[in-house]
Amino acid sequence: MIELFSEEIDLEVPAKLRGLVLAFILGETGKIIQERIPMYPTGLPLLVNLFGSIPLVTVNGKKIQITSRILLTGQICGAEIHSYFDGFYKQLGIVLYPSAPYYLFHKGGEDLINNLTPFGEISPINSAMLNKNLTVEKLSKTERLGKLVDHLELLEENRLPRIEWLEESLSQIFKENGKIDQKDLLENSGVGSRHFRRIFKKVIGVSPKYFCKVIQMNTAFEAINNSDPVELHHIALDCGYYDQSHFINDFRNMFGSSPEKFLNGKHAYIKNFMGRRGT
Numbered sequence: 001m002i003e004l005f006s007e008e009i010d011l012e013v014p015a016k017l018r019g020l021v022l023a024f025i026l027g028e029t030g031k032i033i034q035e036r037i038p039m040y041p042t043g044l045p046l047l048v049n050l051f052g053s054i055p056l057v058t059v060n061g062k063k064i065q066i067t068s069r070i071l072l073t074g075q076i077c078g079a080e081i082h083s084y085f086d087g088f089y090k091q092l093g094i095v096l097y098p099s100a101p102y103y104l105f106h107k108g109g110e111d112l113i114n115n116l117t118p119f120g121e122i123s124p125i126n127s128a129m130l131n132k133n134l135t136v137e138k139l140s141k142t143e144r145l146g147k148l149v150d151h152l153e154l155l156e157e158n159r160l161p162r163i164e165w166l167e168e169s170l171s172q173i174f175k176e177n178g179k180i181d182q183k184d185l186l187e188n189s190g191v192g193s194r195h196f197r198r199i200f201k202k203v204i205g206v207s208p209k210y211f212c213k214v215i216q217m218n219t220a221f222e223a224i225n226n227s228d229p230v231e232l233h234h235i236a237l238d239c240g241y242y243d244q245s246h247f248i249n250d251f252r253n254m255f256g257s258s259p260e261k262f263l264n265g266k267h268a269y270i271k272n273f274m275g276r277r278g279t
Contacts, residue, residue, distance in 0.1 A: 002029055002037070002089055006273035011145070016153050019167075020100040024145055025093040025273070028052065037083045038267060040255055041076040042274060043214040045101050045112065047094040047119075047152075048073060049134055049144060053087025059114055069134060070119035070127070070148075072101060074112025075205040075214075081114065092144055094152070098170060098211070102203045103162070104155040109205025125154055165189045166203060169196075173208075178216030179240035182209055216240060217254045220247070221274045224259045232259060 009024040022044065029052075037055075050069045057064040059081050075098075101107055105122045120127050130151050134144060169189050172180055185208060189196050200208050220239040224232065236247035251259050263271060 002027070002033060002035060002269045005037075005269040006093070009141075009145070014149060014153065016156050017149070020097055020104060020156065020159075021094055021149075021152065022097055023095040025095060026091070026141060027093070027273075028090040029088060032087055033085055033089055035085050035089070037085065037270070038256070039073075039076060039081040039083065040270070040274065041214045042218055043075070043098060043211060045075070045096040045098065045109075046073045047071075047096060047148065048116075049092040049148060050090070051092065051134070051139075051144065052090025053085055055083040055085045057116060058082050058084070064116060066116065068118035068120060068131065070131060071116045072105070072112065072119060072122055073116050074101065074109055074114070075211075077113055077206045077210060079114040092141060092148070094145075094148060098204050099163070099166060103159045104152065106160055108202045110202060111205075113205040123151070123155065124158060125151075127151065163199065163203065165191055165196075166199060169200070169208070170204075173212055173215055177219040177239065178212040178214070180212060182212070185212075213250070214254070217251060218274060220251065221255070221259075221271075225263065225271050225274070 006025045006027045009026055011024050013021045013023075048071045050066075050071070054066050054069070057066060060079050096104075098109075101109060101112055101122075106124055107117075107122055111117075120131060123130075130147060133139075133147050139147075166189075169185055172185060172188060186193055186196050191199075197208060200211075204211055206214075216239055220235060223235045223238065232247075233244045236244045239247065241247035241250075248258050251262075255262050257265060262268070
C-alpha cells in the first residue's frame with residue numbers, strides 16, 4: 001500500500017514562475033509495491049519526474065509506453081487512466097497553472113489531454129542535459145527539484161504572450177470555486193462566444209463548462225476531506241448544489257464512487273493529491 005501518494009513540499013515558488021507554477025509535491029514509498037493507481041481530473045497539469053520504478057500506464061485500457069523519466073500530464077477528460085507500479089514508487093511533481101503548458105511549452109492543452117508527454121518532445125529548448133542529470137539516483141530531492149525549476153525558468157524567458165481575458169476568466173473560476181454561470185463568465189471576458197470557447201479549449205484543453213465542473217468537484221473534495229461526513233448536505237449546498245443526491249451523482253461521475261466510499265476505499269491515499277492547490 002502507498003502511504004505517501006503526494007505531500008506538498010514547503011518551498012516558495014520563484015518570482016519568475018509565479019502565475020505558472022502552483023506547488024511542488026513529492027510521493028514515495030520506502031518499499032516495493034504492486035499497485036494499480038487511478039488518476040482523476042484536478043484541472044491542473046503536472047510536470048512529473050519519475051525517479052523510482054517506471055509504471056505501466058493505460059488510457060481507456062490501451063497501454064502507453066513510458067519512454068522518459070520526465071513527463072508532462074495534461075487535463076483528464078472522459079478517460080480512465082491507471083498507472084501500474086511494480087517496484088519503488090518515487091515521484092517528484094510540479095503542479096502547473098492550467099494555462100502554463102501553453103505559455104511555457106508553446107503547446108495547446110488539446111494536444112496534452114489524457115496524455116503523458118515525454119519532456120524532451122515538448123520542451124522548446126534542448127532538455128538532453130536535464131534528462132541526463134535527473135538519471136543520477138543519488139540526487140537529493142532538493143537538487144532534483146532545483147534542476148527542474150532552473151529549466152522552467154529558462155522556458156519562461158521564451159514564453160508566449162499572456163492572454164489577459166483568459167487569465168481573468170481562470171481567476172474568476174478559481175475565486176468562485178467553479179460555481180460561475182457560463183453566461184457571466186463569457187460576458188466578463190469581453191470577447192465573442194465562439195472566440196472564447198475556441199481559445200479556452202485550445203489553451204486549457206477542455207471546455208469552460210467542464211473545467212468549471214472539475215474545479216467545483218475538487219473544491220468539494222477538499223471540503224469533504226477536511227470535514228465530518230455528516231456535513232455532506234451542507235458541503236453540497238456550499239458547492240452550489242440544491243440537493244445532496246445531485247452532488248453525489250456528479251461526484252460519482254467524476255471520481256467513480258460516492259464521497260464516503262472514495263475516502264474510505266482502497267485508493268484513499270490519493271486524497272493527498274486531490275483538492276485545490278494554491279489557487
